[in-house]
Amino acid sequence: MDPFEDTLRRLREAFSSGRTRPAEFRAAQLRGLGRFLKDNRQLLLDALAQDLHKSAFEADVSEFILCQNEVDLALRSLHTWMKDEPVATNLLTKLHSAFIRKEPFGLVLIVAPWNYPLNLTLVPLVGAIAAGEARPHSNRIPSCPPVPWAHPLTSCPTWQSCFAVVLGGPEDTGRLLEHRFDHILFTGSPRVGKIIMAAAAKHLTPVTLELGGKNPCYVDDDCDPQTVANRVTWFRYFNAGQTCVAPDYVLCSPETRERLLPALQNAITRFYGDDPQSSPNLGRIISQKHFKRLQGLLGCGRVAIGGQSDESELYIAPTVLVDVQETEPVMQEEIFGPILPLVTVRSLDEAIDFINRREKPLALYAFSNSSQVVNQVLEGTSSGNFGGNDGFIYMTLPSLPLGGVGHSGMGRYHGKFSFDTFSHHRACMLSPSGLERLNGIRYPPSSHWSQELIRWALDSQSCTLL
Numbered sequence: 446m447d448p449f450e451d452t453l454r455r456l457r458e459a460f461s462s463g464r465t466r467p468a469e470f471r472a473a474q475l476r477g478l479g480r481f482l483k484d485n486r487q488l489l490l491d492a493l494a495q496d497l498h499k500s501a502f503e504a505d506v507s508e509f510i511l512c513q514n515e516v517d518l519a520l521r522s523l524h525t526w527m528k529d530e531p532v533a534t535n536l537l538t539k540l541h542s543a544f545i546r547k548e549p550f551g552l553v554l555i556v557a558p559w560n561y562p563l564n565l566t567l568v569p570l571v572g573a574i575a576a577g578e579a580r581p582h583s584n585r586i587p588s589c590p591p592v593p594w595a596h597p598l599t600s601c602p603t604w605q606s607c608f609a610v611v612l613g614g615p616e617d618t619g620r621l622l623e624h625r626f627d628h629i630l631f632t633g634s635p636r637v638g639k640i641i642m643a644a645a646a647k648h649l650t651p652v653t654l655e656l657g658g659k660n661p662c663y664v665d666d667d668c669d670p671q672t673v674a675n676r677v678t679w680f681r682y683f684n685a686g687q688t689c690v691a692p693d694y695v696l697c698s699p700e701t702r703e704r705l706l707p708a709l710q711n712a713i714t715r716f717y718g719d720d721p722q723s724s725p726n727l728g729r730i731i732s733q734k735h736f737k738r739l740q741g742l743l744g745c746g747r748v749a750i751g752g753q754s755d756e757s758e759l760y761i762a763p764t765v766l767v768d769v770q771e772t773e774p775v776m777q778e779e780i781f782g783p784i785l786p787l788v789t790v791r792s793l794d795e796a797i798d799f800i801n802r803r804e805k806p807l808a809l810y811a812f813s814n815s816s817q818v819v820n821q822v823l824e825g826t827s828s829g830n831f832g833g834n835d836g837f838i839y840m841t842l843p844s845l846p847l848g849g850v851g852h853s854g855m856g857r858y859h860g861k862f863s864f865d866t867f868s869h870h871r872a873c874m875l876s877p878s879g880l881e882r883l884n885g886i887r888y889p890p891s892s893h894w895s896q897e898l899i900r901w902a903l904d905s906q907s908c909t910l911l
Contacts, residue, residue, distance in 0.1 A: 452581065452609045453552065453624055459607045460551050460579035472523055474574045474607075478567065479516045482509060489563060496559070498729035503684060508563040511841060515571040518843050518860055523575055526864045529873075536902035540883075542875040547868040549577035550651075551627035556618060556641065558633050559731055560687040560781075565632050572863020578628075581609040581621070619644075626650050628867060632689070633657070634779070635804075635852055653856030653866055655689070656849050657779045658806045662692035663796045663822055665813030666701050673812045674708035677785070678716060680836025682763045685728035686783040690808040690830060690837040690847075693779060694786045696796040702767065702787050709785075710750050713763045722753070722760050730759040730782060739782040745775035746786060793818060797825040804852035805829070808837060829853050 464470060482489075486509065493499040493508065519526075530545040553573055557566040573580050611617055615637075622629075622644035630653040631641045638654045645652045664673055681692055697705060717724040730736045736759045743752055743761075746769030751762035766786040769775055775786055790796045800809065809828035811819045819833040829849035832839055839845050848857030858866045886895040 447620070449581075449611070449621055449624060456579040456581060456607065456609060457552050460549070465549065465577045465579055465607055468523055468527055471575055471577055472520060475516050475520050475523070475571065478571065478574070479513060479520075482513055482516075482563075482567075493562070496562075497684065497687070497731060498727070499684065500726050500728075503726070503728070504563075506841075507561060507684065511564055512567045512571070514841075515568050515843055515860065515863070519571050519575040519864070522861065526575065526861060535904070537887075537899065538874065538876075540877055540880065542873075544873050546871045546873050547576070547864070548871050550867060550869055551578065553578045553580045553628040553630070553867060554621065554626045555580060556629065556631040556633070560684060560689070569630050569632075569858050569863055569866075572858055573630075573867045575864045576867035578867055579607050581611055629653070630856070630858065630866070631655070638854065653858060654849065654854040655847065655856075655858075656807065656852070656854040657689040657781065658804055658849075658853045659693040659776070659779055660690060660806045660808040660810070660828075661796075661800045662695045662810040663793070663800075663812070664695055664697040664701055664705060665793070665811070665815065665818045666698055667814045667818065668701070668812050669814070670701070670704040670708040671711065674705060674712045676812070676834075676836055678709060678712035678763070681785050682713075682716075682727065682783045685730060685761070686785075687728070687731065687781055688837070689779075689781075690840065692785070692808075692810050692836065693806075694776065694788055696788050696790050696799060698791065699789045702789055705787065706749055706765065706767075709765055713750065717763060721751075721762050722755065722758070727763070727783075730761060733759065735782070736761070739780070739784065742775045742780060742782070742784055745769050745773040749787070751783075793821060797822065800826050805850045807849045807853035808832065810836065827851070 459465065489509075490501055490504055493504050494501075527547060530547075532543050532545060534541060534543050555566065555569050555573065557569075570580070611621060619640075622641065625648040626645075628651050629641060629645050631638060632655040633641075635656045635658065638656045642652055642654065662677060664677075677692055677695065680688075683691065695705070713721065717727050721727050730739060733756070736754075736756060739761055740754055740756075743754070743764065743766075746766040749765045749767045751764035753762040754760060761783050764784045766775065766784060769786045769788060771788075775784065776788070780786075788799070790799060800806075805827050807829040808831070809822070809826055810832045811822035812834050813819050816833075823831055823833065827850055830837075830839060830845075830847065840847065843860030845859065846857035846862040847859045848854060848862075856866055886898055891899075
């Protein structure tokens, strides 16, 4: 028996009834989501600490505040986003009304990972609610720990009728994907992204794929090594490195590497103390499976900083590797942990070539005192997102989209981009029912005069927006 059939039928019926479409309903659900964040804050903090050893500060800056900002922005902007968007007409359609209407797709599926369970669940959910969708949500849990926040999220009758949460792993997600959805948003690895896309293709379902990859970080010779080390350290080891937009490896000259190593050691010690394992500011690896995988990567190259691990706590120290080979596993797969390889190149051109020979990353970073160098990296490469002289602080801006390119994904969301992702932009034109004599010039047989008049009326120069 299909465990999801009844739930999905209920959600489709809720959407078909038109219940999710009115602005008042959408706003009420958004306000409810905001209350959920406030009323269950301690419960959520405890769950994040239990699963990821995430500190309250990290939870605030990467989960709570960003989610609440999305809710607040959607509530402020909802009516503006929903409005029909008038478009330019030409002389042939001057008496017509042409506009774009934003309509919800219908039943959408959001598949979120475990590394930022609130952020990567609720931020796209805000966009889906604002767009007027009905939706199930699947949270993929590698070791199936309890998720105590799922019940209060869906316990009210309104949520139960229009939304659903499915907790589970790949098997549950696979069974969900056998059903037809009107849009799917997935966050995770390229390997699983291909599975999602293949399943969606059977129903011609559009997808938004936010995938990971190996994010390069170029460090120029012309830089202050301690400033760079401070910023790279914080972003690399934030959430124990389990962040899809974290810098995955550093490209620099041999000389800069030697300047950078003591600066990185200094930053790690200042941030996490002489014994990082006892630091409240350093997270843990999500599961034993991922711990074992990361432990294997510690054997690549040579450990220059860190390298300690404790399986009983799923702890891996902030680690820097040097002398790694391109063919080693640490340079072949996304690390997704607190390990940072330093790879040496002889020039900026070689660094750009190194980046461009690989799959397009979700994020790319460049550090230099020279804006010309930063712009050269920006102009000479392609990535989903780019940061010059800083890490992924841009993720705090709902005015910027999050989205990959090529192997790192397709589509985008955050802020209004989320609303647009979950909305069908329907091209509409309303014509007067009368005034048929004006249309006579369109119909055959056409005289030379009428043909020239239509050509002139269709010319792009005649387009105007009233």
